Amino acid sequence: METGSLDALDRRILLATQRGLPLVARPYHAVAEQVGTSAEAVMARMQHMLDAGIIRRIGAVPNHYALGYVANGMTVWDVADDRVFALGDAVGRLDAVSHCYLRPRKRPEWPYNLFAMVHGHDRAEVEHKAGQIAELLGDACSAHAILYSTRILKKTGLRFA
Amino acid sequence: MDALDRAIVNRLQDGFPLCERPYAAVAAELGCGEDELLARLDDLLDTRILSRFGPMYHAERLGGGLCLVAMKIPPTDFERVAALVNALPEVAHNYEREHVFNMWFVLATETPQGLSDALARIEHDTGYSVYAMPKLREFFVELKLRA
Numbered sequence: 001m002e003t004g005s006l007d008a009l010d011r012r013i014l015l016a017t018q019r020g021l022p023l024v025a026r027p028y029h030a031v032a033e034q035v036g037t038s039a040e041a042v043m044a045r046m047q048h049m050l051d052a053g054i055i056r057r058i059g060a061v062p063n064h065y066a067l068g069y070v071a072n073g074m075t076v077w078d079v080a081d082d083r084v085f086a087l088g089d090a091v092g093r094l095d096a097v098s099h100c101y102l103r104p105r106k107r108p109e110w111p112y113n114l115f116a117m118v119h120g121h122d123r124a125e126v127e128h129k130a131g132q133i134a135e136l137l138g139d140a141c142s143a144h145a146i147l148y149s150t151r152i153l154k155k156t157g158l159r160f161a
Numbered sequence: 162m163d164a165l166d167r168a169i170v171n172r173l174q175d176g177f178p179l180c181e182r183p184y185a186a187v188a189a190e191l192g193c194g195e196d197e198l199l200a201r202l203d204d205l206l207d208t209r210i211l212s213r214f215g216p217m218y219h220a221e222r223l224g225g226g227l228c229l230v231a232m233k234i235p236p237t238d239f240e241r242v243a244a245l246v247n248a249l250p251e252v253a254h255n256y257e258r259e260h261v262f263n264m265w266f267v268l269a270t271e272t273p274q275g276l277s278d279a280l281a282r283i284e285h286d287t288g289y290s291v292y293a294m295p296k297l298r299e300f301f302v303e304l305k306l307r308a
Contacts, residue, residue: 053222062170091300092300101300103294103296155212
C-alpha cells in the first residue's frame with residue numbers, strides 16, 4: 001500500500017491500531033509486541049505522526065445518537081465564491097458546527113458549496129443553530145437546505161488492508 | 162450512562178496520553194481506578210455509545226484519497242444499493258438523509274487513483290450516478306459532543 005510519508009514501522013503501527021487501541025493497562029506495549037518493536041519506539045512514532053498531522057488525535061469517537069444528539073443535520077449553503085473563504089472560517093467557529101467544508105457545486109441539481117454539520121437533541125435545536133448560520137452568511141447566501149440523517153448505513157471509519 | 166461514563170466520554174474526546182500506563186493516568190484524572198476505566202470503556206464500545214477508541218488517522222496525509230459522495234436512489238431500490246455500496250471496504254461511513262440526494266458516504270482509499278476506481282465501480286455495480294464532492298477546503302472546528 002502507498003502511505004505517503006509513512007515508513008515501514010509507522011505502517012505496521014497503523015495496521016495494528018486503526019481498529020482501536022488495545023484495552024489493556026499497557027496498550028503501547030501490546031502494540032509493540034504485535035509489530036515487533038519496543039513500546040518506546042511505538043510511542044515515539046505515534047508522537048511523530050501526531051506532530052505531522054498523520055494522526056489527528058488519539059481518543060474516543062462518540063456515537064451521536066447514543067448521546068442523545070438524535071437530530072443530525074447537514075446544513076448546506078450556496079455562498080458567493082468571493083466571500084465563502086472568510087465566511088466559512090466564521091461558520092466553523094460557531095459552537096453549533098462540528099464540521100465545516102467548502103465543496104464543489106454540482107449544478108443544476110446541487111447549488112450548494114458550503115457544508116456545515118450541526119447536531120442537536122431535536123430538529124428544532126438544529127433549525128435554531130442553522131438560523132445562526134443564516135444570520136452570519138446574510139446576503140452572501142442565496143439558498144440553503146438542511147439534510148437530516150435518518151439512518152446510519154455504515155460507520156467503520158478509515159480502514160487500510 | 163452514569164456520571165462516570167459521561168466523564169469518560171467527555172474526557173476521552175480530549176486526547177489520550179502517550180505513556181506507559183495511559184489508562185492509569187486518565188483514571189487518576191477522573192478519580193477512578195485503571196481497571197474500572199478499562200471495564201467502562203469496554204462497555205461503552207460494546208454498547209456502541211462510542212463508535213471507536215484509538216488513534217484517528219488522516220487519510221490524505223497518508224497519501225490516500227478521501228471524498229464525500231452523494232447519490233440519488235429511488236426509495237424502492239435503496240436497500241439493494243446500500244448493500245452494494247456498503248460492501249466496498251473503501252466506504253468508511255454511509256448515511257441515509259432526507260433529500261432527493263438520499264445517500265451520502267465517504268470513500269477512503271489508499272491512493273488518490275483508488276477514488277476514481279471506487280467511483281466507477283459503484284456506478285457500474287449500482288447503475289446510478291455518483292456525485293463526488295471532495296473537500297476543497299476544511300474550515301477549523303473542534304468536534305466535541307458533551308455526554
